[in-house]
Amino acid sequence: xxxxxxxxxxxxxxxxRVVAISVDPPQTNHEHCRKxxxxxxxxxxxxxxxxxxxDLLDSAAGPEGADIARPAEFLIDAAGTVRWMNxxxxxxxxxxxxxxxxxxxxLGLAR
Amino acid sequence: xxxxxxxxxxVGFLVVLAAFLxxxxxxxxxxxxxxxxxxxxxxxxxxxxxxxxxxxxxYREPQLYxxxxxxxxxxxxxxxxxxxxxxxxxxxxxQLPASTSAxxxxxxxxxxxxxxQDGNLVTLAELLRSAPGGTGGxxxxxxxxxxxxx
Numbered sequence: 001x002x003x004x005x006x007x008x009x010x011x012x013x014x015x016x017r018v019v020a021i022s023v024d025p026p027q028t029n030h031e032h033c034r035k036x037x038x039x040x041x042x043x044x045x046x047x048x049x050x051x052x053x054x055d056l057l058d059s060a061a062g063p064e065g066a067d068i069a070r071p072a073e074f075l076i077d078a079a080g081t082v083r084w085m086n087x088x089x090x091x092x093x094x095x096x097x098x099x100x101x102x103x104x105x106x107l108g109l110a111r
Numbered sequence: 112x113x114x115x116x117x118x119x120x121x122v123g124f125l126v127v128l129a130a131f132l133x134x135x136x137x138x139x140x141x142x143x144x145x146x147x148x149x150x151x152x153x154x155x156x157x158x159x160x161x162x163x164x165x166x167x168x169x170y171r172e173p174q175l176y177x178x179x180x181x182x183x184x185x186x187x188x189x190x191x192x193x194x195x196x197x198x199x200x201x202x203x204x205x206q207l208p209a210s211t212s213a214x215x216x217x218x219x220x221x222x223x224x225x226x227x228q229d230g231n232l233v234t235l236a237e238l239l240r241s242a243p244g245g246t247g248g249x250x251x252x253x254x255x256x257x258x259x260x261x
Contacts, residue, residue, distance in 0.1 A: 068259055068260065092139060
C-alpha cells in the first residue's frame with residue numbers, strides 16, 4: 001500500500017486512479033491513512049458485498065473467524081473492463097506498482 | 112579446569128530465532144525479501160551452521176567446551192523453528208480461496224458503492240468518470256483488495 005502511495009504521481013500522470021478495498025470500517029481506514037500518510041481512497045466493505053461480487057472472500061481468515069478479502073489487484077479501463085489482474089498464490093506476494101504501471105503503458109490506457 | 116561456554120551454539124540459536132522473528136516486522140516490508148524469504152532462509156542457514164559447529168566442538172573437545180546436551184537441544188529446537196517457518200511461509204500463507212468467479216481480463220468489472228476513509232460514498236463508475244487531479248474522465252483505475260485488520 002505504501003509502495004502505491006510512493007508511485008501515486010506516476011498513476012496520476014497517466015490518469016489512472018488507485019483505490020484500496022478491505023473489510024475495515026471507515027474510521028479504521030481514516031486513522032490508518034492519517035498515520036501512514038496515505039492519500040488515495042481506502043474503501044470500506046465490512047459486509048464483504050463488493051468483495052463477494054469479485055469472488056475474493058476469504059472466509060473466516062481474519063481474526064476471530066472474520067471474513068476478509070484475499071489479496072488481489074485489478075486494472076480497469078475507462079469503459080469499466082478488466083484489462084489486467086493479479087490473483088496472488090501467497091499473501092506474502094502482492095502486485096508492485098511498477099508491474100501495474102507497466103501494464104498501463106503496455107495496454108496503452110493512458111491516452 | 113573450567114570449561115568454556117559454547118558460544119557458537121548459543122549465538123547460532125539466537126540467529127535462528129532472529130531469522131524466525133524478523134520476517135514479518137522487517138523483511139516483509141521490502142518486495143525483494145518478501146516475495147521469497149531468502150534473507151530469512153540465509154539467516155536460518157547461518158544459525159544452523161553455527162549450532163552444528165558448536166555441537167561438534169562440544170563432542171570433539173568435551174574437556175574444553177560445554178554444551179553436549181544444551182547444544183543438542185538447541186540444534187533440535189533450531190530445526191523445529193525452521194520447520195515452523197517453512198510451514199507458515201510455504202503452506203499457511205498460500206491457503207487462499209480459488210476465486211474462480213473473479214472477473215477476468217476482458218470482462219466487465221462489477222460496480223460497487225462503498226464509503227471511503229472520510230465517509231463519502233464512492234462508486235466505481237464515479238471513479239472512472241473523473242481523472243485524478245485533472246479534468247475529464249479517468250483513463251482507468253487500479254483496485255487493490257487487501258486483507259485489512261490493521
